[in-house]
Amino acid sequence: MLATLAKRGPGLGAAVATAAGGVAVATQMPESLHISGIPCSLVLGAVANNLAPANIRQALQPGVKFATTTVLRAGIVAVGAKLSATQVLALGWTTVPAACASVGAGLVAIPLLAKGAGLPPRLGALLAAGTSICGVTAIGATAPAIAATQAEVAVAVANVVAYGIAGMLAYPHVARHLFPHEDSKNIGLFLGLAVHDTAQVMGCAASYAQTYMDEAVVAAAAVAKLTRNCFLAGVVPLMAARHGATAGIATKAAFPTFVLGFVGAAGVRTAGDVYFVGDDATRWKEGANFVGGALGTKCLLATGLAGVGLSVDASAFRSAGVRPFLVGGAGAAIVGGVGLASAQLLSRLRPE
Template sequence: MHPLLPRLLSLDLALPPLPHTLGLLLLVGIAIKNNGVVPLPESVKPGLTFATKTVLQTGIVCVAAKLSFFELLSTGSSGIPVVLGAVGAGLVTIPMMGTFAGLPRKMSLLLTAGTSICGVTAITALAPAIEAEKRDVAVAVANTVAFGTVGMLAYPYIFNALCTSSEQVGMCLGVAIHDTSQVLGSAMSYRETFDDEIALRVAAVTKLTRNLGLAIAIPMLTFIHKKEVGAGEVKSSYEDTMSGLATFKKYVPPFLVAFIGMAGLRSTGDLIMDPEVNQLYFEAVSFVGSDLSKYALGTAMAGVGLSTDAASLKGVGWKPFAVGGAGALIVGGTGFTIASMIV
């Protein structure tokens, strides 16, 4: 085991084993917005815009402070096929199910990102890139909170019965549950219930490996959206077509470049910093990756809720949740199948 691994995992495992706070903040925001008694003043709208864009993107970049390429490759290489298979299954099948169910295309893409990659973080990363409606974001987040929480509570017992090793349990928890906080909460519960530290550590590394899919999935889903809306929107001008930089910016949001840069910075720091000497560095990484990201994304989710009119959610029906539930089972089932074959 690499000497940095225990310290790195202790930083990433600082989140409490509670149901996803971001989804709760979204619901509270919606409740305040639609209380029917005191309307929100117009003066708060600029702040809501700032929260749902700038603060949101800042929070997503901060999440990357928990991602060390070096540690993921050195300790989580055996789980890479599991992650690739599970994520790939979700990226392929969920859009197809959404089309079959007649869901709005943007809603299907948000469900795909949230279920396949990393829950609310992936949804909020993709939403501005495809100009998704607040209703679509709210429905996708509700899916993530609902099915992720059910998985967090049920999967420790299911995988304990089905899996044959601690490593297999950890990999399955890491790919079957949506959000990082939900995965870690579930893995902590598994450790306490079955006295299994290995499953906890493998689940953490597997989930962080899965989170790296943001760097690929967001540009890919954005490209799919732009391609489908028509050539007129994909190629807005001759200059855009000829400019590689303009094309890159169109499909790769600048904050995603910052996300990759932050992960690279974390990786470089892990290689050159001595954990016995540079305690301040590890404290800063912990604050940015766990605390600052949580506060920023929480503020953004509250802003999304405060911007969502409940009337826009009427008529959504059961189909988005059927697609989200089926997608969650496909992603988790694929991960379990591959893990059973290689571990």
């Protein structure tokens, strides 16, 4: 036990420190960009890894590997505590088919675009998951299931962060011009389906609310994004089955058991939301949100993806070129376009 801790301690400590540094960097970024500490920690880790001497990198490897596997997967399980079916139902059942259309379009189109551009299939899978479902979290969940390289993870993360920020800045103004001003639910639905990462969705909706004085959009966008996030439970096993053989993984071994933990955490959250009432319900939701947010996202996921950064070789990253970003841009346009079309259709079917 002590020998294992001694072996993993330096690398795990480096990942924790890098995650903390990423949070510190994120706090210095303009608030309007709503950039979380997770992508910052990954970039910081990649920079540190490529500046460190070879003997230091070798000493850190056992702990860094632990961060990119066990810690990252624990983070995915914890994130499930933020997901509640009762919130989805509160917005209306039509949110589900709208999310199916948007997510499905990305999962089908992006791997085809990646193949046409000559990208590795695993990178196409990461771009599809990140763009279609929930940005960095989806990439972090999919990567170990398909044996993606750390360079592929880094490229995919950079992609969804860049296009997520672009959508976050542009879509509030698009929504204002294309939807009836009083249609808060479908404006929020569009924003929740079109922007990649959860933090970016919330920033996008908050920007709309502040600019156009419509706080109801924030709740609708959050629930729409929550609905998208639920697809993670089905898509990761699908990607594992599709890419496991080509990655040299047996299908049974490739099935990510941590996804069961993710589903279980979401089930416990849903059951608690139904069972508890009054002050107990408030305390329950605060506790569940702490597990999913502060513990799962800010601590475990940030540490795991800092470890990914500490594993990245810059030469492999440079070799990717511009093609992943062209595919990612096209994929973002497809997912956002289907989200827009779905929300506009629902706006006409159920005007507010």
